Amino acid sequence: MTAQRILSWTPAAIVFDCDGTLMDTECHWQDARLRALREFGFTPAPGFTERAKGLHYTECGVLMAEEAGHPELGADLTERLLGHFGALVADRPLTMPGARRLVEQAARFAPLAVASNCPKEVVESSLGTAGLLDRFDHVVVPDDDNGIRPKPHPDVYLTAARLCGTDPADTLAVEDSHCGIEAAERAGMRILGVGPWPAERTMALVDLWVRSLDEPELRGWAGDRVPAQIPGNRPTMKP
Template identity: 35%
Template sequence: MVARWFDAPGNRMVTGAPRERWGCPQIWYDMGTAPEEARYWRPVAVVFDCDGLLVDTEPCWTVAETELFARRGLSFGPEQKAMLIGRTIPAACADLTVLFDEPGRAPALEAELLGLVSDVLASSAQAMPGAHDVVAAAAARVPVAVASNSPRSLLDAALRRAGLVFPVSLCADDVIHAKPAPDMYLAACARLGVPARRCVAFEDSMTGLRSALAAGVPCVGVPSLPHVELPADLVLASLRDPFLIDWIRSW
């Protein structure tokens, strides 16, 4: 296994001893045994993303997005998915008006996509493997929150469907600027009463990662799309990684 460290969010890779940013080592982890340096840092709070990280909603979104494209005679594949994943519905639909050549129809597209996603999510969304154990282990040791780019109705439906409960919950409706802006993480840290640099974020997408890093929150990346590299502080293949539970239980 090769461990690699980044000297700034998404910037050039450096080798040798881990650099310090916000008081924790920056570690790129690709299966195997996590470097010992990862065990040294102890966050005092956790903020989890939801879609694609805790709840397997991305297949629900994909079904809805595929139908949205099909209604217009268009195919939906990895390129289109990468364009939409992790974004708010308004931001995604603003770009879709251009792609679909439907100027001025962003609100109508938002309503159409929200309706499609709601129907699929209510019947199909499931908790991601390891999600319950990780959330329970973290909540037993530090304050936890969930912060999602979904609107309130979809976030609550996804958490309810997955059987996950959070004392602090933020969605796209709660901030002026959603991810990738730092607002949501700054708001979550404020609600938890902890400095951003002492918190840790869990994210599955580049959009969420950029938000966390912009807020100064160290981030654990668990990519939801195959072959996607996230320049997070610690990157794991799954929430079921045995290192993760051991690390959390050491806090």
């Protein structure tokens, strides 16, 4: 792990994952998965939560159906999953510790984007309710019409960097799941991982791992990126 590749560096843009990174929605996904499975009389196998974390919701529905031994129910389980998740998020939107402060600090010196496997309306609704949506220049999600595949494909990250006008190598990805970290690594970005200490295979892909976006070293790093105004009011770094 090369922490200094993050802590001594100013990215040209920052792309955040949403669920589990900015918004505390992983508990909602867990509840939604369990509710959908129980409605069909199924119980998830051990380790299912980790296998499902970070997957696009359609892929998660397929996984649920396969693990239940009824692959023909993939579409039905996907529909139930998304319905339950949307209701839970609307009822209790929560930001992750430190997310609001980091986003507000980062927005002073770099364009920001979100790259998520969730439907765009869900991402925008949850960020809007949390008062964070207007901090982001772009929200990128999988899109069949435009050939944007879900994580772990790199498409959402590559698209976010392009929209921000930056090279992926000059862009920081902030992620909490192996699926998302793999996508960012395949896009060629530097990676900040966040959450409980991960498996070795995940740790091998990140430059810096923090337990929370509220950790002092991360707050200090973001606070030290002092912006200077340039034409067009886009913040940039002073030499």
